[in-house]
Amino acid sequence: MTESTTQAALGRQLMARLDEAALHSRPGPGVTRLFCSDEHRGVLELIADWMRQAGLTPELDASGNLVGRNARAMAGEKTLIMGSHQDTVVEGGKYDGMLGIALPLQALQALEIDGTELPYGVEVVAFGDEEGTRFQSTLIGSRALAGSFDRASLDACDADGVTLGDALEAFGGSPADIPQLARKPESVIGFVEVHIEQGPVLEQRDQAVGVVTALTGIERHRLNVIGKAGHAGTTPMKGRRDALVGAAEMVVEADKILNATENFVGVVGKLEVRPNAVNVIPAEVTFTLELRSPSAEVREKGRKEILETCQRLAQARGLELLIEPTYQAEAVACAEWLIEALENACQACHEPAERLFSGAGHDGLAMNDLTDIGMLFVRCKDGLSHHPNEAISVEDAERATRVLMRFLTDLRQHRKPAARLEA
Structure with a gap:
């Protein structure tokens, strides 16, 4: 099998997975999948299977996140966290959030098949709630990991009067145990998220990927x-x-x-x-x-x-x-060392990747309280997001997966500055 054929296979498999995840939606246009819903429960079963295929052990945590860990992470070694959110806006698209879950798992599975063992711990997190569609709350899962979860948010109600705390309990979470999810900064290498751009810049530049400098x-x-x-x-x-x-x-x-x-x-x-x-x-x-x-x-x-x-x-x-x-x-800046590491991976894969800032908020806004953050954008058609017509191409899916694989294999060459640990 040639390299180009392998890359094409990765892109096609990733797109097929994203199509399958999109089936876990309320009836109607696009994808509607809310926090602690039946659709949320269904998609986690699918993601858990992807995690196992990537060599990770999945677990539902107290805040409704599905967390997959490799053996080194489970043994307590210093860990890189990746991931994004599973929830959507009403009548949203297939790729906002879900791309940042499926693509890292695709990359990790490909590395495992190639026999590449990463010399550090890895977690991939399917965060439960980032959009805030059901409870008008945001970043619940990422704030839990970052240690900045506000217990008052458990009292937020949905349109039917169900509180977030009650919904989480019924879903299999444990609101009382959320404070215990906070990671120790010294145990984390950093947080990296892959996401569609949700804007037109990459398409205007005719570039598949871009490296984010800051979150708005x-x-x-x-x-x-x-x-x-x-x-x-x-x-x-x-x-x-x-x-x-x-x-x-x-x-x-x-x-x-x-x-x-x-x-x-x-x-x-x-x-x-x-x-x-x-x-x-x-x-x-x-x-x-x-x-x-x-x-x-x-x-x-x-x-x-x-x-x-x-x-x-x-x-x-x-x-x-x-x-x-x-x-x-408040806006947060991506860590320069992660920006450079992502840029180097793009260059090694012959992908031009200029820097740009994100006009949308992401789980990195919360994770920045815990660790350094980095973000890779993937081009989306017409810059469209939060819409049923949200789209990426198979080719860009291949190229972004290849960039993340290179980033992961080269990460050992990059060192997190000690200043972050002292802060």
């Missing part, structure tokens, strides 16, 4: 615009306190500010109107505002401008505006 900072706010209801036919237009008109102005102005600011993106993704009747002036509107930037300074300045503009617009229309911060995660 994210913050979310809930804005409550309060006006006054009235009969839509008898209340004069002048002087109306229409909460929806005011909210609409705020959304448009926020969009203008975002468009005018470099390295700053955001969205109003959810909007609720009360009483939401065809012939009643809206009395109250609640909408979400999410802001992202790899620069804390840019994000803070942009947030200040947007929220001050919203306050001014509310005052001009006689509306009350309540603003509640609901989530914040």
